[in-house]
Amino acid sequence: MPNYTFTVNGKSVTVDAPADLAMLWVLRDKLGVKGPKYGCGIDVCKACTSHLDGDAFNPCQTPVSECDGREVTTIEGLANGDELHPVQEAWLEEDVAQCGYCQPGQIMAAVALLKKTKNPTDEDIDAIENVCRCGTYFRIREAIKKAAAAMR
């Protein structure tokens, strides 16, 4: 099997894996990085949302070969040590999470949105497709607005 080298949350890693193995399983089963969750495996629930070179991507539908030489950031790599990212802080302030399973993906999606859109409108927030089966959408919306304000 071929080797692929990339960084995960700032650390360089090399994995031996079939080229078409989805990054979700490389991260979870080979590297023990378990923040990204399985929810559908076909890029529709978005629970595994992470960042590839700073942009949102879904590891469940991205083969490991596409990540070679690139930077992968998961929820575990978002905070700076104990200092949380403003989006994580906003999630705590709004007490968003219920079961919490989708929230790593929701947070990574929100961070990616705020990177491109400093002042997201309700329509921008509506465009986030990540499923929250507990239906925390209203608090997610409020948290994104709060984080946007804090980051200005």
Place this chain on the structure above:
Amino acid sequence: MVNPTTRSERGDELPQGGDAPLPAVRRRRFLTYLVAAPALTVAAKMGLDSAASPAAEAIPSLPQLPEVYDLGDLIKLSCEPTKDMLVLEVDKDGTVRLFLPRMEVGQGITTAAAMLVAEEMDVPLSKVEIPLSDARPELIWNQLTGGSSTIRTVYEPIRNAAASARTSMVAAASKKYGLPAEELTTRDGAVIAPNGSVYPFGSLTAYAANAELPKLAVKTKSSSEFKLIGKKTDRIDARKMVTGQMEYTLDLDVPGAMPTMVRRPPTIQGSPKEILNEDEIRAMPGVIDIAMVATGVAVMAETFGQALDAKDALEVNWNPGTIDGLSNEDIKARLSAAAVPFTVPSGLTDFIDAEFDFAPVSHAPLETNTAIADVRSDRAEIWSGLKIPIIALQNIAQEVGLSEDAVTVHVVQSGGSFGRRLFHDGALEAARISKAMGKPVKLLWTRVDDMRHGRIRGASHHKVRATFASNQVLSYEHRVASVKTDWRHGFGEAITAAGAEGIGNLGYTQTIFNMTVECPYNFGAVTEVINEPENVILNTSAWRSVYSAMTRGAEEIIVDEIAAKLGKDPYEFRREFLKTDEARAVLEKVAVEGKWGKNMPDGHAQGIAYHQEYRSRTACLMEMDATDPKNPRVYKATIAVDVGRPINPTGLQAQMISGMTDAIATMHRAGLHFEDGLPLEGSYSQFHYARQKNSPIDVRVFVMPPNREEPGGSGELGVPASAGAFGCAYARATGTKPRSFPINFDVDFEPFPR
């Protein structure tokens, strides 16, 4: 990481505080183990609601069963004999740990439990931990998370346990330092002496566990003394969740447990006959093992990705299932035929007859069925999200041929349930595979399998007849025919054990229906009857709010139609006909705060609805834009909730928002199409659970102030009123009479292969 042997490795074996045997819980540093047996207080709630004065003009209805004695009362009674068998420990660093014999799946019950402990023990909330108990068979029925009963069943026992532990700390300090107990107080996790000396609980714990302590009276606080209970509090597990540190079942590292998936039959409850290409599959990259079990063919591999590829490549001959060939329309026809006839004839007075249909709905928790199982010849260990873990343990022990003592079942916090995890399908299947392969197994159901072969809320058909004359409703009849709900997870037995059969000698379904569903209005002669025919058998489990979302949702739509016939405003009509002032209070709250009756643009409308259950009350007022009738958007929701005694208003508001979203999803777009014995839907791109774009932009939840000592339930409370408000808003915005839900139920996708 969780080390599976943590529990047996830890723990300086010290004597326990109480004097009862402790078979399933290993003793540790300091332990209280309470076996108080207070008198049963079954009938304390008799006539609570029916005592209130009915509206002047309406024809009063006789009290229905839930007004007198509801399902939660019954669950509470079933917990009574073992309710005080809680385990609470205090570490030397002052950490207080209460092992909760309930299941956290997002409801926030661990936070509420921590608040109860902190309040009664006088410790900071940050020092309280609430691990979930392993299955403890000695608790009998008192390890069941369902029926919105957790807070109702643990409110008093947890406070008793914490107060008892605090008293033990005082007794220990009193004896150790020779101080009169009555002069000692407690604060911030410490005993305070009259001279100001501070003795942290952590410094007293070893002494308390060893010493013969003086017996002091244990007294819980009165509600007027509460500092934390009733105060808005954030989730104790929130930080773990937002940093990706929260561990769900598949995040646990159990040595040797490798990724495993199951190839499932092409129809519901089918079974495997033979594998046609086993050698080929065994030769695939990463594949470790294959085993045939009752539910399908399991494949173990180095990664889940490889297990998935291998299980998809399997060729298997299958035995038929229970509903092969059956589709939604057939199920609907069987249900319609099964509805019990009305008793009041139509035509003598003004009347409304209506029929409603609700589609089947997946629980679809974001974490699919998952489990880890390590079954050996002499013992077994299971990790899974289980709402009734004792039944899971007993069932698994029987299946793998071990005694119950040889099986340990760990309850793992999970990614949602909504009723799904009342059953232990994943855990049982993982145990069977582990036994068949002779290896520890880490089992993941794919989303497609979880949606098609996982349990669901079955379809239901409703026939409603209301008769009225002048300004009064003379009768209200509701006949429900539902796909048979499976109660074989032990919940049914718990109810029978607690004496439900004596109440009416009915089956589980009619009993549960009778103890949960009630018409809150004075509608004269009210009869509500359910029938679940035996000719549609598929994988079901109670879905959040069970029968109420559909039964009460439909009823609220009819309430609007009766009001219109009588020429009354929907809000004013409800206000007049609701049975109690407490009900009117929450309705008035949403009407005022949500500005009922304000002008709305064309195609927009408000909808208002009320619901009471679990000894709690709620109302919802929605504003909807239905200019595109296929895709209405609820853009504002105002909710009021009265649970009698709110523990954590922040968590309560979260539950109401969550229930509202469930209502919007299932009334608008989320449903399953059965075709030839299997749902077509296999993922969230097909089963349209609500997304951000379907959620209101403005939601306000008003928590009514405490008005009782005892808290009511809230986990499922939010769904029915919101379902009603959605239906009423839609009817008013579109000028239609909606009868079939979800309203937008097209097959707008290409189904996955079977």
